[in-house]
Amino acid sequence: MTHPPFDPFTSAVEIAAAIRRKEVSPVEVADCYLARMDELDPALNAFCHRDDDAVRKAAAEAADAVVRAGAGGDLPPFHGVPLPVKDLRDVAGWPTTHGSAGTGREPAADSDPVVRRFQAAGFVLLGKTTTSEFGAVPFTESAALGISRNPWAPERTPGGSSSGAGVAVAAGMAPIAHAEDGGGSIRIPASCTGLVGLKPTRGRVTDATVAVEGLGCSGVVTRSVADSAAALDVLARHDPGAWWSPPSPAGSFADAMRAQAPAGLRIGVLLDAPVDGVAVDPACAAAVGLALRALESAGHHIVDTRLPLPPTEELVTAFTVMWNIGGAGVPLVDPDRVEPHNRALREAARSVDSWAYAQGVLAAQRLSRRIVEGFVAGFDLLVTPTMACLPPRIGAWRAGTDEDPLMALRNSYPMGVFTSLFNVTGQPAVSLPLHQDEATGLPVGVQLVAAPWREDLLLQVSRTLELAHPWSDRRPPVAGSR
DSSP states (O other), X not given: OOOOSXXXXXXXXXXXXXXXXXXXXXXXXXXXXXXXXXXXXXXXXXXXXXXXXXXXXXXXXXXXXXXXXXXXXXXXXTTTOEEEEETXXXXXXXBOOTTOTTSOOOBBSSOOXXXXXXXXXXXXXXXXXXXXGGGOSSSOEETTTEEOOBTTBTTBOOOSSXXXXXXXXXXXXXXXXXXXXXXXXXXXXXHHHTOEEEEOOTTTSOOSSOOGGGTOEEEEEESXXXXXXXXXXHHOOOOTTSSSOOOOOSSOHHHHHHSOOOTTOEEEEOOSOSSTTOOOOHHHHHHHHHHHHHHHHTTOEEOOOOOOOOOHHHHHHHHHHHHTTTTTTOOOSOGGGSOHHHHHHHHHHHTSOHHHHHHHHHHHHHHHHHHHHHHHHHOSEEEEESOSSSOOBTTGGGTTTTTOTTHHHHTTHHHHTTTTHHHHHOOOEEEEEEEEOTTTOOEEEEXXXXXXXXXXXXXXXXXXXXXXXXXXXXXXXGGOOO
């Protein structure tokens, strides 16, 4: 591999600035990442669709625009920066598999709204990244897309369902990547691969439809809090055609991130898993301890108030009654090729009549209100492990699935038990790569959760932790240093 014109682990914001200063061309940037994809992706499997000619054409057009703009010209914020799209969203001219062998492979006629926002911001679309089928489980090991591997330890999962997104950014095959989160699918791969993963407030980022009763939304995985803030500025725009959409924020998240967080914040702690029977790995607990010590040093106060959590059965039921419909609306050409756990989910969804489903959704809304009201009364921020475990080994989810396909989900509880709670409540939450396990060298994320619509506070405190315990120099061994 030839020496690239810049460090491929450079942040997206910094690449965009270098392009505007004409220190590097969008063509050079695209060629650098395409070359790394050639070298690294056969072993890691982050990308499920490549169109290198389209990437180079878009990069050349971006380079021409830089010349036309001249010194001080007005260019979009991420002009010329490559970004891959998770293969649950349509990109015009490219197929969307939804991670399934049961879907068609015809090119999409139009791009989804979130993809159009990325393009309007100047991103060069770099291909499509792997996902579990319909985004239903937090790993990608499927008949359709194969096994995606963690660049920190290829025998382990990179998490999911935004598996390829996490792998691509962690391995330096992309500076930033689109991801989606319905139960932790931004935050889980961020924790597994050592990245920043922010899930916005429910409704903050819209798409063509509201999927899975608003559990899910789009975002990105990045290497820096600054990249996550700037990307949220791109995505968080009022959408008059959406089922629900708040007004565009009055100020930018990038500016808010740079402001000083209010002094003396009330910091709550949730260290025990909110579902019975899930043990928390000591490395995950250590990540929480590291965050709490840094926050106390910054002048914030750890409080003893407990989050008003419901009994395990109530919480699991509230989530699964909606999660069962995750594959709804995905066009299938061969339903028999759908993965067994998703066939079981579809059967479970079909066994619930519309009256019972509506009652289940209302119960989830009441549960959410109870938790959020208790949160706002007790905390400014909550700190939890992102996951209850280190990244599991490839295939660990298979135990018991021959007898019960839904064991694929139950075996994944340690990965998603802390994240999925805040998809139900709709609160903004971020995973930060604050810690590394001494025994394995694996990254370990810590989750921060804020009240609804307080991404500004979340970003400010995330930046405080990033400065206290920098992670930008950590590189996975598979990816090399350049």
